[in-house]
Amino acid sequence: MSENILEIKDLVVHYETDEEVVEAVNNINLEIGKGQILGLVGETGAGKTTTALSIMGLLPAKVGHVIQGSIKLEGEDLLQKSPKAMREVRGKKISMIFQDPMTALNPVKTVGDQISEVILLHDHCSKAEALKRAQDMLAKVGIVPERYKDYPHQFSGGMKQRIVIAIALACEPELLIADEPTTALDVTIQAQILDMMRKLQKEKGTSMIMITHDLGIVAEMCDHCAVMYGGEIVEYGTVEQIFDNPKHPYTKALYRSIPSLDQDVERLHVIPGMVSDPSNLPSYCTFCDRCEEKKGICSEKDPWVIDVEPGHWTKCFQYTPEWEGK
Amino acid sequence: MANLIEVKNLKKYFSTPRGMLHAVDNVTFNIEKGKTIGIVGESGCGKSTLGKTLMRLHNPTSGEVLYKGADIASMDIKDFKKNYRSNIQMIFQDPYASLDPRMSVLQLIEEPIKVNNKGMAKAEVTKKAKEMMELVGLAKRLEMSYPHELDGGRRQRIGVARALSLNPEFIVCDEPVSALDVSIQAQILNLLQDLQRDRGLTYMFITHDMSVVKHISDDIAVMYLGQMIEKCPAKEIFKNTIHPYSQALLSAIPIPDVHLKKERIVLKGELTSPIDPKPCCRFAARCPYAKDRCLAEEPKLRELKEGHSVACHFAENFMH
Numbered sequence A: 001m002s003e004n005i006l007e008i009k010d011l012v013v014h015y016e017t018d019e020e021v022v023e024a025v026n027n028i029n030l031e032i033g034k035g036q037i038l039g040l041v042g043e044t045g046a047g048k049t050t051t052a053l054s055i056m057g058l059l060p061a062k063v064g065h066v067i068q069g070s071i072k073l074e075g076e077d078l079l080q081k082s083p084k085a086m087r088e089v090r091g092k093k094i095s096m097i098f099q100d101p102m103t104a105l106n107p108v109k110t111v112g113d114q115i116s117e118v119i120l121l122h123d124h125c126s127k128a129e130a131l132k133r134a135q136d137m138l139a140k141v142g143i144v145p146e147r148y149k150d151y152p153h154q155f156s157g158g159m160k161q162r163i164v165i166a167i168a169l170a171c172e173p174e175l176l177i178a179d180e181p182t183t184a185l186d187v188t189i190q191a192q193i194l195d196m197m198r199k200l201q202k203e204k205g206t207s208m209i210m211i212t213h214d215l216g217i218v219a220e221m222c223d224h225c226a227v228m229y230g231g232e233i234v235e236y237g238t239v240e241q242i243f244d245n246p247k248h249p250y251t252k253a254l255y256r257s258i259p260s261l262d263q264d265v266e267r268l269h270v271i272p273g274m275v276s277d278p279s280n281l282p283s284y285c286t287f288c289d290r291c292e293e294k295k296g297i298c299s300e301k302d303p304w305v306i307d308v309e310p311g312h313w314t315k316c317f318q319y320t321p322e323w324e325g326k
Numbered sequence B: 001m002a003n004l005i006e007v008k009n010l011k012k013y014f015s016t017p018r019g020m021l022h023a024v025d026n027v028t029f030n031i032e033k034g035k036t037i038g039i040v041g042e043s044g045c046g047k048s049t050l051g052k053t054l055m056r057l058h059n060p061t062s063g064e065v066l067y068k069g070a071d072i073a074s075m076d077i078k079d080f081k082k083n084y085r086s087n088i089q090m091i092f093q094d095p096y097a098s099l100d101p102r103m104s105v106l107q108l109i110e111e112p113i114k115v116n117n118k119g120m121a122k123a124e125v126t127k128k129a130k131e132m133m134e135l136v137g138l139a140k141r142l143e144m145s146y147p148h149e150l151d152g153g154r155r156q157r158i159g160v161a162r163a164l165s166l167n168p169e170f171i172v173c174d175e176p177v178s179a180l181d182v183s184i185q186a187q188i189l190n191l192l193q194d195l196q197r198d199r200g201l202t203y204m205f206i207t208h209d210m211s212v213v214k215h216i217s218d219d220i221a222v223m224y225l226g227q228m229i230e231k232c233p234a235k236e237i238f239k240n241t242i243h244p245y246s247q248a249l250l251s252a253i254p255i256p257d258v259h260l261k262k263e264r265i266v267l268k269g270e271l272t273s274p275i276d277p278k279p280c281c282r283f284a285a286r287c288p289y290a291k292d293r294c295l296a297e298e299p300k301l302r303e304l305k306e307g308h309s310v311a312c313h314f315a316e317n318f319m320h
C-alpha cells in the first residue's frame, strides 16, 4: 500500500445562518494515496465544494463551521493549524482550482505578476527568476510566454482557466484540488485542459482531488472515486470497482439517468423526487426518499459503511446482515 | 411526412466594431413535422442566433424560413405576430432569468395565455394555466410558489408550460437541460419526448452535449463558426463521423467507461469568431488534415450519401 497524502476522518461541516443550519458535510471519511487522483462526484448541493473548502481552510468566516473530525495532510491535522500556518500550507502544499476562473484571477494585475507572486511566496528567489519561471509555466499550459504582460480580460475563457491552473501549479503543490475546472468550458477546450492536467500531474507526481459531476471525466482521469449524496460519501472504491460494479442505489441510478453515446435507450431512467435538502436531512438513510430498492429498515435508522469487496465500500443496508427479512 | 420548416440560405450578420460578424452564414435545412433536429456545436458557433432568427427574434440578413410554406423571415412583423407567433415558441437554458421573480408559478403560466388571448375570461385563463401545470408535472401545491423557491428542474417545467400554453407546433429548445443535474435533466428530456409524442410537436433542440442530442434527435446538424458543416440522421453521426471537426468534437467527450481507451483528437488553438471571414474553410486553422485548397476555397455542404451531407473538400477520404 502506498502512503496517503491526505486523510479525512469523521468530518462534519455545518453552515449556520440566522434562519437555518445546513448540514453540508456529514461524517465523511476519505483518504488519498500519494500521486493518486481521486474523483469526487455528486449533484449540486452534495457537499463537494464544502469538503474542498474545509481542506483549504477557506470555509466562509462566521457561517461555515467544522463541527468535528480531522483533516490530516501527511500526518498533520490542518484543522488544528492557525490561519497564518494555513496560509503557508495553501502557498506551498495545497492549491485549488475553482470552476469560475475569475474568482481566482486579479483583474488589475498582469498574469505574469500573478504567477510570479505565487513562486516568490514558495521560493525565495529573485524577482527576475520568478518572472522567468512564470513564463515557463505559461508555456507549459499552452500559452505563448510573451503574453505574460497581458491582463486576465485579454484572454478567452479557456485560456483564463489555463492561467488559473498555471497559478495553482506554480507553487508545485503536493495536493491539487480541482473543483469542476472544466464545467464552464466547451468540450474541445475541456479536452485540451484535461490533457494538460494529466501531463503535469504525471510529470510532478502531484496528488489530486478532481471534483466533477461528469462520470466520463472520472473514468478518464481518476484512480479512485467517491460518490457524494446529501453530504455523505455513499460509495467509494477504485474507478474500476465503481464503474464495473456499482453497489449503492444512487450510483446505479446515476448511471442509468445519463444518455449513453453507444447504447440506444428509448426513455431515460429518472431518479424520483428531488435532491436532498441539507437543511432538513432525515435521521434514517439520506437517499431513502428517492431509493427504488429500499425496505422497511431504510426508514428506521441510518445505514453504516460496509465493505463490499477489498477497498470498495458503500453506505447501504442491502449489504448488511440486517437486510434479510426486513 | 411533409416539412414543417424549410430554411434556405439563411444568414444573420451582426455589425461589430471589429467588422461584420457572420453569426449564421448560409444555412439550409428542413425539419419534418413531428421530428427533432439537434443542433450541436461549441459556444459562439451560432446556435442561439439560428434559433432566434427562426423565431423572428432577429430579422435575418437574407434567406428564407418557410413555415408550412409561408416565409416567416421576410413577412411583415405585424403579420408574423398576429398569425404565427404562437405557433413557434422557445424554451431557454436559464428559465430563471426569463421569469419575473415577483410572480407566482400560476401567474407566470397565466401571463402568456392572457397576452395571446385578449378578452379571454379570467376564470378561463386560470383553468388553462392549471391544465398546463398538470401537463408538465408541476404539483398543484406549487401554484402559489415563487421561482426562487423552486429547483432548476421545476423552473424549467414552468418554461415548458409557458411555451406550450400557446399550443405551438414548433418549439426551439435552446440548451434546456444544460444547467440541470443529470437526474433532473433526465426528467425534462422525458417530458419533452412525451409531449412530442402526444401532441405531434416539432423540435429544434440546441445543445453542446452530444449524448443528450443523440438521445433526443432524429437528425443532427453540427455547426462551426456560423456554418453547418455536417448533417445526417442522429445514429449515423456516431457510427460514421465524417467531418474532421465532428470527429474531434466526438472524440473530446469523456466517456463513462473505464475500459474504453479511445484515441482523442486534441485540437490546437481556440475558438474564434467569424468576423469578415475569408473564403476558406473556417476550420482550416485547427484542422489536422488541412491542405492548400482548404485555405483557398470554401467547402460547400454537399450530400455524400443519402441523408448525410458534409462541408469538407476531402470528405471522401474520411468516409468509412
Ligand SMILES: Nc1ncnc2c1ncn2[C@@H]1O[C@H](COP(=O)(O)OP(=O)(O)O)[C@@H](O)[C@H]1O
Pocket (backbone or CB within 6 Å): A015, A016, A017, A022, A024, A042, A043, A044, A045, A046, A047, A048, A049, A050, A051, A060, A063, A278, A279
Ligand atoms: N455559505 C453558505 N451558507 C449556507 N449554505 C451554504 C453555503 N455554501 C454552501 N451551502 C449549502 O451547503 C450545501 C452543500 O453545498 P456545496 O458544498 O457547495 O455542494 P456542491 O459543491 O456539491 O454543489 C448546499 O445545500 C449549499 O446550499
Ligand SMILES: Nc1ncnc2c1ncn2[C@@H]1O[C@H](COP(=O)(O)OP(=O)(O)O)[C@@H](O)[C@H]1O
Pocket (backbone or CB within 6 Å): B014, B015, B016, B021, B023, B041, B042, B043, B044, B045, B046, B047, B048, B049, B050, B273, B274
Ligand atoms: N446581438 C448580437 N450582436 C453582436 N454579436 C452577436 C449578437 N448575438 C450573438 N452574437 C455573436 O454571434 C456569434 C454566435 O453567437 P450565438 O448564436 O449566441 O452562439 P451559440 O448559441 O452557438 O453559443 C458569437 O460570436 C456571438 O458573440
Ligand code: SF4
Pocket (backbone or CB within 6 Å): A248, A249, A250, A285, A286, A287, A288, A289, A291, A292, A293, A294, A295, A298, A303, A315, A316, A317, A318
Ligand atoms: S439504505 Fe435503503 S434506502 Fe438507502 S440506498 Fe440502500 S436500499 Fe436505498
Ligand SMILES: [Mg+2]
Pocket (backbone or CB within 6 Å): A048, A049, A050, A179
Ligand atoms: Mg460545488
Ligand SMILES: [Mg+2]
Pocket (backbone or CB within 6 Å): B047, B048, B049
Ligand atoms: Mg447559445
